[in-house]
Amino acid sequence: MHNAKAYSAASANDPLAPDTIQRRDTTDRDVRIEILFCGICHSDLHTARDEWSSIMPTTYPCVPGHEIVGRVVEVGSAVTTFKEGDLAGVGCLVDSDHACDACDHGVEQFCPDATFTYNWPDKHLGGVTYGGYSESIVVDESFVLRLPANLDPAGAAPLLCAGITTYSPIRRWGDIKGKKVGVVGLGGLGHMGVKFARAFGARVVVCTTSPSKKEDALRLGAHEVILSTDAEEMQEHAGTFDFILDTISADHDINAYINMLGLDGNITLVGAPEKPLPVSAFALLFGRKSVSGSLIGGIAETQEMLDFCGEHDITSDVEVIPIQKINEAYERMLKSDVKYRFSIDMASLKAG
Numbered sequence: 463m464h465n466a467k468a469y470s471a472a473s474a475n476d477p478l479a480p481d482t483i484q485r486r487d488t489t490d491r492d493v494r495i496e497i498l499f500c501g502i503c504h505s506d507l508h509t510a511r512d513e514w515s516s517i518m519p520t521t522y523p524c525v526p527g528h529e530i531v532g533r534v535v536e537v538g539s540a541v542t543t544f545k546e547g548d549l550a551g552v553g554c555l556v557d558s559d560h561a562c563d564a565c566d567h568g569v570e571q572f573c574p575d576a577t578f579t580y581n582w583p584d585k586h587l588g589g590v591t592y593g594g595y596s597e598s599i600v601v602d603e604s605f606v607l608r609l610p611a612n613l614d615p616a617g618a619a620p621l622l623c624a625g626i627t628t629y630s631p632i633r634r635w636g637d638i639k640g641k642k643v644g645v646v647g648l649g650g651l652g653h654m655g656v657k658f659a660r661a662f663g664a665r666v667v668v669c670t671t672s673p674s675k676k677e678d679a680l681r682l683g684a685h686e687v688i689l690s691t692d693a694e695e696m697q698e699h700a701g702t703f704d705f706i707l708d709t710i711s712a713d714h715d716i717n718a719y720i721n722m723l724g725l726d727g728n729i730t731l732v733g734a735p736e737k738p739l740p741v742s743a744f745a746l747l748f749g750r751k752s753v754s755g756s757l758i759g760g761i762a763e764t765q766e767m768l769d770f771c772g773e774h775d776i777t778s779d780v781e782v783i784p785i786q787k788i789n790e791a792y793e794r795m796l797k798s799d800v801k802y803r804f805s806i807d808m809a810s811l812k813a814g
């Protein structure tokens with residue numbers, strides 16, 4: 463085993479602080495990665511603060527981080543797809559059983575025996591898995607992604623979660639060319655949703671609570687912006703959307719968005735607020751509308767998304783911070799004051 467410097471939360475109420483964790487020795491099939499950048503996802507904050515305790519309680523210490531880009535520093539003897547020196551990415555998944563229907567269909571995130579990158583039972587070392595707020599990570603090569611060389615590593619890190627989480631439902635919905643697509647919440651996920659929906663030819667409309675983000679939304683690729691706090695503006699769009707991607711991290715009135723869907727319209731939730739959202743049956747019945755959910759994406763689809771980003775030069779708009787600013791970054795994320803993803807420069811962990 464190796465010691466690795468990391469930042470962890472000791473309890474739901476503690477700020478993140480420097481810690482030392484253990485990483486396993488590289489097995490035949492493993493890739494050992496020195497982490498260069500790690501994005502900060504709102505799921506990191508939900509988990510560090512145990513906000514999902516009713517579904518997946520947090521085990522402490524907790525080392526979040528599942529938007530990892532790094533340099534391969536060691537490979538096991540059976541590894542064929544990576545070599546020392548390669549740039550590599552790791553997202554929300556680090557293992558699965560490779561044997562079930564979900565794995566067969568390339569949706570490893572639904573494998574009953576999937577291992578998520580942090581706060582999940584660690585099959586190798588016991589305890590729970592530790593994420594990317596750390597100097598290194600050891601991962602089975604089949605869960606390591608190849609990073610297109612033209613992408614800036616700091617901006618590419620968030621693709622590993624925010625990217626795939628928005629790419630996957632947009633692709634699955636079908637051909638969105640010319641369709642009216644709403645992206646609700648312009649944060650880490652939302653701004654990637656805008657970029658992908660635009661890249662696939664949709665007419666993109668952002669719904670935001672933040673008037674200060676209007677211009678950015680247009681710059682990121684939206685054709686139009688709705689201030690969701692303005693009921694009149696919302697009502698003007700009633701019944702007009704084909705598809706809406708809801709990325710909001712907190713409690714909100716989902717019926718206000720269902721009301722904006724047209725016939726057979728769908729709203730897909732990717733945001734994961736702590737509490738259930740009441741849905742009006744009538745809002746769905748009139749117009750045969752549907753509500754669905756989507757969870758990250760499988761490994762092959764994540765690679766497809768990264769390759770697409772390489773071809774179209776798509777990365778996340780990031781604010782690069784040292785790890786020492788992590789707690790401040792969490793507070794700013796809670797205030798929706800992120801433009802539009804924090805990416806931690808892990809060199810700061812070595813220095814600190």
Ligand code: NAP
Nearest residue numbers: 504505647648649650651670671672711712733734757758
């Ligand atoms: P984020 O960067 O904090 O963005 C969330 C955005 O939601 C904010 O920027 C804000 O946008 C809006 N918002 C926040 N509070 C709100 C409120 N009370 N009412 C209305 N709008 C509000 O978070 P993120 O990293 O994008 O993650 C978003 C959610 O997705 C989180 O719950 C996260 O856990 C979840 N998630 C799910 C998956 C999945 O696989 N399904 C993957 C990753 C993350 P405006 O300022 O534009 O209003």
Ligand code: ZN
Nearest residue numbers: 503505623624
């Ligand atoms: Zn995430």
